Amino acid sequence: MEGLLNIGKISGTHHLKGEMKASSILNNLEILIGKKLILDNGKGIKKLVTVEKVSRMNTKKITLQVEEIKNKTDALSYIGCDIFVRREYIDDLESDEYFLADVKGMTVITIEGETLGKVDDIMSTAAHDIYIVNVDKGEIMIPDVKEFIKKVDLDSRIMTVKLIEGMRI
Numbered sequence: 530m531e532g533l534l535n536i537g538k539i540s541g542t543h544h545l546k547g548e549m550k551a552s553s554i555l556n557n558l559e560i561l562i563g564k565k566l567i568l569d570n571g572k573g574i575k576k577l578v579t580v581e582k583v584s585r586m587n588t589k590k591i592t593l594q595v596e597e598i599k600n601k602t603d604a605l606s607y608i609g610c611d612i613f614v615r616r617e618y619i620d621d622l623e624s625d626e627y628f629l630a631d632v633k634g635m636t637v638i639t640i641e642g643e644t645l646g647k648v649d650d651i652m653s654t655a656a657h658d659i660y661i662v663n664v665d666k667g668e669i670m671i672p673d674v675k676e677f678i679k680k681v682d683l684d685s686r687i688m689t690v691k692l693i694e695g696m697r698i
Contacts (some may be wrong), residue, residue: 546596
């Protein structure tokens with residue numbers, strides 16, 4: 530969906546009035562209040578909703594109340610839906626920050642200039658994200674830490690990395 534950013538996923542319900550629990554990549558949740566979101570189950574069902582209330586449960590979980598969902602039964606049908614927002618709503622990035630959605634498909638090269646492949650998937654762990662790069666003989670998993678990720682150029686869509694022994698297959 531062009532111009533949209535996946536900011537999270539509905540993981541459950543919260544209370545009886547249709548509030549939902551979700552994962553979220555956003556720091557500044559208040560920017561969502563009054564904004565339109567798209568809930569998408571990935572199987573052709575999409576729902577346009579308006580955010581009434583949003584609050585943080587912990588560093589990665591939020592609760593979300595929308596005008597269009599008023600009870601727990603209705604909220605249950607949106608568990609597993611991805612949450613999309615218009616990219617221009619999001620303005621809380623620092624100059625050296627980027628969204629994970631911007632990294633997918635990015636070309637990965639080593640600091641020596643060798644092209645490895647493209648970021649095919651991103652695995653989230655408790656400590657940090659791991660970029661999965663498909664190469665001819667399998668995949669390389671690169672932790673998103675400064676030791677390995679040397680530069681992310683959003684304009685040229687190139688990520689420069691430093692590999693250590695054992696990272697290659």
